[in-house]
Amino acid sequence: MSLASRLEVALATSNATSVFQFIIREKSSMSLIDQLDDVACRDLHKNEFKNVTLILRALEQVISKDEDCINQLVQQKPNKAPVRLMEAFCEVSMRLCQSNAEGSIKILEILILRFGAVVIDQDVHFNLRLEAIKTINSMLDTASKETRKKICQSDHSSLLEEFAKVIIDVGDYEMQVAISEALCRMTPKKLREELVGKWFSYRSFASTFTTIRVKEFETDCRIFLNELNSYFGSSRRVFSYPCIRAFLDTTELFKPEDELLQNFWIDFNIGTSCIGFYVNDPQETLWELIHLPKEAVSSYNLQECGDQKILSIHMSLPVCHGKITGKMVQVTFDSRHDIQTAVNKVFAGGDELHLLETTKVYLLFVNMDIISQQYLVA
Numbered sequence: 001m002s003l004a005s006r007l008e009v010a011l012a013t014s015n016a017t018s019v020f021q022f023i024i025r026e027k028s029s030m031s032l033i034d035q036l037d038d039v040a041c042r043d044l045h046k047n048e049f050k051n052v053t054l055i056l057r058a059l060e061q062v063i064s065k066d067e068d069c070i071n072q073l074v075q076q077k078p079n080k081a082p083v084r085l086m087e088a089f090c091e092v093s094m095r096l097c098q099s100n101a102e103g104s105i106k107i108l109e110i111l112i113l114r115f116g117a118v119v120i121d122q123d124v125h126f127n128l129r130l131e132a133i134k135t136i137n138s139m140l141d142t143a144s145k146e147t148r149k150k151i152c153q154s155d156h157s158s159l160l161e162e163f164a165k166v167i168i169d170v171g172d173y174e175m176q177v178a179i180s181e182a183l184c185r186m187t188p189k190k191l192r193e194e195l196v197g198k199w200f201s202y203r204s205f206a207s208t209f210t211t212i213r214v215k216e217f218e219t220d221c222r223i224f225l226n227e228l229n230s231y232f233g234s235s236r237r238v239f240s241y242p243c244i245r246a247f248l249d250t251t252e253l254f255k256p257e258d259e260l261l262q263n264f265w266i267d268f269n270i271g272t273s274c275i276g277f278y279v280n281d282p283q284e285t286l287w288e289l290i291h292l293p294k295e296a297v298s299s300y301n302l303q304e305c306g307d308q309k310i311l312s313i314h315m316s317l318p319v320c321h322g323k324i325t326g327k328m329v330q331v332t333f334d335s336r337h338d339i340q341t342a343v344n345k346v347f348a349g350g351d352e353l354h355l356l357e358t359t360k361v362y363l364l365f366v367n368m369d370i371i372s373q374q375y376l377v378a
Contacts, residue, residue: 003026003029003031003032003035004035004038006022006026007019007022007035007036007039010022011039011051011054014050014054015054016054016057016058016060016061017058017061019054019055019057019058020057020058020061020062020065022058023036023058023059023062023069024062024066024069027066027069036055039051039052039055040052040055105147105150105151108139108143108147108151109151109156111139112136112139112140112151112156112159112186113156113159115132115133115135115136116132116136116156116159116162116163118132119132119133119136119163119166119179120159120162120163120165120166126172126175126271126272129175130172130174130175130178133175133178133179133182134178136182137178137181137182137185140182140185140186141185145188148185148186148188149188151186152186152187152188152191156186157195160183160186160187160195160199161198161199163179163182163183164179164183164199164200166179167179167180167225167228168200168228168232168237169237169271170237170271171237171238171269171270171271171272172237172238172269172271172272172274172276173225173238173240173267173269173276174269174276174289175271175272176225176228176238177218177221177225180209180212180221180224180225181217181221183199183209184212184214184217189210192209192210193210196209196210200228203228203231204227204231205224205227205228205231208223208224208227208228209224211223211224212224216260218256218258218261218287219258219260219261222261222265225238225240226240226265234341236270237269237270237271238267238268238269238270238271239267239268239270239341239342239345240265240266240267240268241265241266241268241333241337241339241342242263242264242265242266242333242334243264243265243266243277243331243332243333244264244308244332244333244334245330245331245332246264246266246277246279246329246330246331246332247328247329247330247331248290248319248321248324248326248328248329249324249326249327249328251321251324251326253279253280253290253321254279254280255278255279255280256278256279256280256281256287257280264277265277265278266331266333268342268343268345268346269346270345270346272293273293273294273295273346273347273348274291274292274293274294274346275291275292275313275346276289276290276291276292277289277290277331278290279321281321281322283322288321288322290319290321292313292315292319292329294346294347296315296316296317297313297314297315297316297347298314298315298316299313299314300312300313300314300343300347301313302339302340302343304335306335307334307335308332308333308334308335309332309333309334309335309337309339310330310331310332310333311330311331311332311333311339311343312328312329312330312331313328313329313331314327314328315327315328315329
């Protein structure tokens with residue numbers, strides 16, 4: 001009997017323990033993760049939840065009873081296992097929230113609290129925290145204005161305060177944007193004006209948050225977060241500077257085509273040791289995010305040439321932009337910006353990186369953990 005057939009037998013019992021025992025028996029199989037993923041995807045496409053629920057319940061037992069099994073599963077697919085599990089859970093959550101089932105508002109409230117707990121938990125892998133806040137925003141996007149108002153008036157106020165703390169401390173611009181979006185979605189504008197002082201202790205940037213408009217969210221949020229991050233001076237967790245030009249190998253990159261976005265911003269994320277920036281992507285959403293994580297950087301160079309500073313980064317892994325890939329990224333800034341401090345903070349402790357010594361300016365340069373068991377399944 002094949003592995004897929006044995007899994008079907010376990011699922012047919014409608015007993016999570018049987019599925020748990022199956023996973024334990026087959027944990028050394030290199031195709032186990034793929035089989036579980038196939039079953040989950042198949043059922044979700046049918047808008048069914050039975051087998052996905054059994055698998056999640058079984059994995060909850062595995063997490064609590066057999067740590068070695070979890071380690072084996074993750075080692076089989078080190079970059080995919082936690083993400084696939086999170087994606088399955090997120091998709092189940094989305095389907096439940098979009099259903100017309102009685103009590104769907106209560107389900108949404110519970111899921112927001114569950115996912116919210118993941119977002120604010122610093123011990124959870126960053127990518128899973130980011131996936132959790134994006135899922136919250138997707139769930140809120142499909143909720144009615146009245147539903148969002150009810151949620152805001154429920155017992156979520158303390159969670160919103162925790163979200164605001166994460167914005168300040170997380171040290172990643174993409175996460176800051178996602179949490180800012182959640183705060184905007186979960187609070188009507190009038191109530192937001194009352195709460196913002198509590199969230200941000202009446203700091204100078206607090207009033208800027210209340211001016212964020214739904215239709216101009218990306219540009220208004222940029223203004224707010226730039227003010228917030230700048231408020232903390234040299235101790236800020238995200239340094240953002242406008243660049244003059246940027247290249248991926250020989251291809252010039254451009255800022256998103258938004259008439260309200262005046263500058264091409266480059267974000268130096270201290271919390272995630274990553275440089276990121278949004279570029280124009282006319283074939284997709286117009287806003288494509290390019291990441292330059294420290295672990296994928298082999299070397300970098302910063303040179304001052306007249307009234308400009310040129311940051312060049314050599315990547316060990318290729319950077320993709322649409323159909324273009326390259327390993328060299330060049331970003332040019334005005335010389336008045338302290339790029340050296342930002343770069344040093346992002347790449348701090350990177351003994352494997354080395355600062356290139358050059359005598360001329362090149363024309364081209366370079367570019368769950370399994371989710372905590374208390375949040376996985378209710």
